[in-house]
Amino acid sequence: MDESLPNIAPALLEVPSSGRLRAGEAPSHPPRILLLYGSLRERSYSRLLTLEAERLLRRLGAETRVYDPQGLPLPDGASADHPKVQELRDLALWSEGQVWTSPERHGAVSAVLKAQIDWIPLALGAIRPTQGRTLAVMQVCGGSQSFNAVNQLRILGRWMRMITIPNQSSVAKAYDEFDAAGRMKPSAYYDRVVDVMEELVKFTLLTRPVAGYLTERYSERKTAADAMEAELQRGQMR
Template identity: 70%
Template sequence: MTDFPALAPAHLDHPTLSALVPPELDHPPRFLLLYGSLRERSYSRLMIEEAARLLTRMGGEARIYDPRGLPQPDDADPSHPKAQELREASLWSEGHVWCSPDRHGAMTGIFKSQIDWLPLETGGVRPTQGRTLAVMQVNAGSQSFNTVNQLRVLGRWMRMITIPNQSSVAKAYNEFDEAGRMLPSPYYDRLVDVMEELVKFTLLTRGRADYLVDRYSERKADGRHPAATSLADATRP
């Protein structure tokens, strides 16, 4: 079949390997890390801090967002300093790490509020689209995967590139010492695995994230041609 009566050929991309070769970037990969508890000894925060250390050790640059003082969504103007800080950090980032406690079988409201302050689009700029994402959860009891599953759905909704690996730590209160450092264990090894994978996927996709999530339907609606192909290529049968 060579006839496509429903297709607008001028807006169709023809993906090539050369289009996926990222440009040379001279800065470390940038990561924003979010956690979901305001407790003084927050295990999701301790997990995020451990993740940030690993990302830095692997050559990345990590910023941890402190959710204290962030108002509830729609309870303040988007110009609120904490909301602005969160959006600017996401725009700066090339990848995210999300960690929430599992509370009542779901992510916490503290965590979800942070995501709700990140719009899909603002002024033509998308603070999350195309960024890589690693998801983690900490549990007060036995291991579950309720929260990481929810975080994956949320990441997909935010148009992020969620890596395959993930971490769920059972009885998190047993996995950290008094100083807040994670103890040696298979859970720690899995955390290292997840951060390694995140760095690899981020290096693979950064500089080409916009191309990877560029959509035919949006190009057609906006009257744009594919960025990585010539008009002659885009209009061939």
């Protein structure tokens, strides 16, 4: 078998190293988790589920921020310096992991949550606000249990180059799962939410010291090398 790789730049193709995965000191601060939810209703079950998740994350040792989407303009409906857009982007940069919780609307993710995700770019200058972050996805259902929203959130998380954890939560008949005070009742659904938040914290602790290495790519190293070579050639021609 011919094992030659004529289209590869050998100096840019690195053999993955378990040593580099263990390299460096782990950050000493608690895991920083940003939580987004997808409804503006006064009694929003995606917000109630998000707040329940936040309580669990804090008990598990995380530092949390919940973004309030009220007042966020539609994507491209305002400039990027809009205060709500800047708040969201600053929180995305601050975060090391995220939780996205959506109601299922017409078999899909809600527009409220999708707008938040659409306002977060893949890059802000040289900084990437989502790449290498961990992600947990959850949804609330108005009827029987469905997984349409969480499946779409996984696609979005992959597109945003996030490390989406295996576990997820889908709460059926969400109107029956919260009491008058907005607290989630004990149930198998609640236990699953605990599982998801516990897993998110574990994955965040595991990956955040090496997130940059995990998401480093041959194609990007090649693009950077080609750009540097082109710049050198332009300099020599002057």
